[in-house]
Amino acid sequence: MKPSVRIQQEDFSQDEEIKALQASSKRMGGIATFLGCARDFSEGREVSEITFDAYGSMALSELNRLRSDAIAKYALLDARIVHRIGTVKGGENIVFIAAGAEHRVAALEACRWMIDELKQRVPIWKKEITPQGESWVTPHP
């Protein structure tokens, strides 16, 4: 089985990730997921593709810590996080987060918390490639 936390260039399968999460416990009554995708339009410009740069070793360790923190904070049964780096075209997947808990509230809240924390804590940077040129993205809430 693939590790629960990964940074990879290739696309991922949501079905495989959810099956892996479900396989970790039969006490799981709720699974919440977040899928982040590449938009083909941003700040009034067409975006043909996005490239991601990362401080790989630190990003992986921060993602693992984020998963452990979420499991402890929301009493999750399991959680998974996959983030792509390299080049991602408009409409393609960027990040997948899944939280599994006994009940839905913990799963939903943990999923929201993990994507918000990821944006604050994990050293990954996004550059948008447009017909007018390329620019690093300034984060917004």
Added chain:
Amino acid sequence: MIRVLFFGPIAAATGEREVPVAHVPGMTLGNLKESLAARYPDAMHLATMMAVNGEHVRDLSLLLADNSEVAFMAKFSGG
């Protein structure tokens, strides 16, 4: 020697991803940041986050050990 790492927008602005800097006893993170700001004035203003040996650090008075890995990082934009 200190290994200084740049990524994303700061790597683009400096044209470097890794820069060796001689270690000086008593050197702090702030000292290192100041010397890099003089060398890369168009890039270091982006450095709002720092990490030493892969851990987030905010304290500029932190003493740097020889062979440390220090990253000066722009605000993250993953996800």
